[in-house]
Amino acid sequence: MNIVVAMKQIPDLQQIRIRNRKPVLDGVPSALGIIDKNALEAAVLIKENQGGKVIVLSAGNEEVEETVKEALAAGADEAFLVLDDDLEGADGSTKGLVLAEAIKKIEDVGLILFGEGSGDNYSGQVGSRVAELLGLPQVGYASSIEINDSSAVITRSLEDGDEIIEVSLPVVVSVQGDINEPRIPSVTQILKAGRKPKEVLELEDLEIDLTGLPEIVTVSNLAPETDRKQVKVASVEELLQALKTEGVI
Amino acid sequence: MAGVLIYSANQGLALELISAARKIEDSVVAVSLNDDSLAQALAGAGAKTLKISNPNLVVGDTGAVAAAIKQVLDKENIDTVLLSSDRRGKELAGRLAQAIGAGCLTDVTAINVDGSKIECQRNALGGATIAVQYIEGPKVIAIRPRSYEAAGAGNGSIEELAVEIKAAGIKVLDFKPKAGDSVNIEAAEILVAVGQGLSDEGKLADVQALASKLGGEVACSKPVATDKKWLSEERIIGLSGKKCKPQLAILLGISGQVQFTVGIRDARVIAAVNTDENAAINYMADYIMQADLHDVIKELNEKL
């Protein structure tokens, strides 16, 4: 059984600067989504236990080929990439179609893993879209996954409790950020990552029609105005005095 | 546009959705799935309620729930759906959107109707920015909990509706309720929030003592609840936690990454204590103290 882990390339959020309330994305390096790394770790742990291959799947611009090396170093066996500049910033309905179509080309897939939300948009819809497109059952917000032959027992962690689900494979699962602690690859693993097998497709290699999809139109995208005093205080007394003057204590 | 349909498995959130939907259209259609008391509540808040009872339908089977709602939308000829952006609602949003060929926005904090456009406000770039977006075509919009007041009493109706659902490939084996924490940090006037700078769980008693002295509540960054499990998830401030607007927030040992700050930036006064002079949280603070938080807590507890 093979495990597909869908990972999204996002801008490194710590490096985004705000100028005139607008985010400046030029020159910001790319990274893989943080929770996507938990999904990868979950896949690698299952593979170490039961065999099979972990295939990292990503759709985006050309840079993805470089970004995805981190996943290959951290335990993925192969990469399956759909690279096209048109995919940069594509919304959920496009990404869902592309990923679902790519998964159809991968054989013996028993488990398809996502993070509960991407690091940048945190919209959490692509995994659900892929499940619908492939007609598969899904479990979101997983805090544990246990595979037994042709089924899985998965804990869906909800706000008010844990729902324990038994589901037949293949299944689409999105994991929570606290499901595990992703491993840090060693230097040798990083060096070897570049030599792992990679299948690279372009959009036109997939038989999909991206016209007529619903569109998300962005009217504005601005940082909220923040106007903080940023006064340094040297002692607890000074802090208390300041808070008293503000009238909050 | 032909009507608005709302659905949430959570009664409180479903009533909030009725209020949100009324910003779009006065007459609201609501669905209940195998839940009579929800149907009563929805009708009692003025919605035309379609009550579905089907033994094959399990709320934990997102695909089946999406299939049921799709059949309702087809029958009623509706192409705008509001869901709750709790975990169940978010999981359903993408699936339902795909099933009906809709665009989808989740974690929406406000909607504003401009002619035929439903402009949705939501956090973007991890919370660094607020995006205003609208969907062209059929829409599924998931509204963040507590963005709208629950709808008051009204005169709705209940109608039974049959849907076809295939027996599920999903079985719910068990449900283990989480230990309840009834704290509501969104309503607190004063918050004392701790991050990973806190050395150990044993120190929480001092943090609680400080919050009590100030008449406030203890809150935290996400890893303190989800990784360390020292506090309940109800107390998380931020993108995947709560959005708070206290009069005063004292932030102790929190680095200030955007996913956190998005939940506290509406506070009136923010004081941050961090050993790192360059911590990002300092840009979000009115009062910055470079110090060990444990010393600061001790001294504050003595002086207050």
Ligand SMILES: Cc1cc2nc3c(=O)[nH]c(=O)nc-3n(C[C@H](O)[C@H](O)[C@H](O)COP(=O)(O)OP(=O)(O)OC[C@H]3O[C@@H](n4cnc5c(N)ncnc54)[C@H](O)[C@@H]3O)c2cc1C
């Ligand atoms: C999709 C997504 C959603 C997320 N949602 C949230 C969310 O809702 N809320 C949230 O909080 N996070 C969220 N996160 C995680 C977020 O990115 C950060 O990882 C998290 O906020 C960091 O928590 P922290 O500041 O407590 O820990 P750290 O970043 O580890 O910071 C600890 C801080 O403590 C300081 N410190 C250490 N020792 C001391 C001491 N003795 N005295 C004083 N200061 C000390 C350090 O200098 C440091 O600044 C999310 C992440 C993702 C990807």
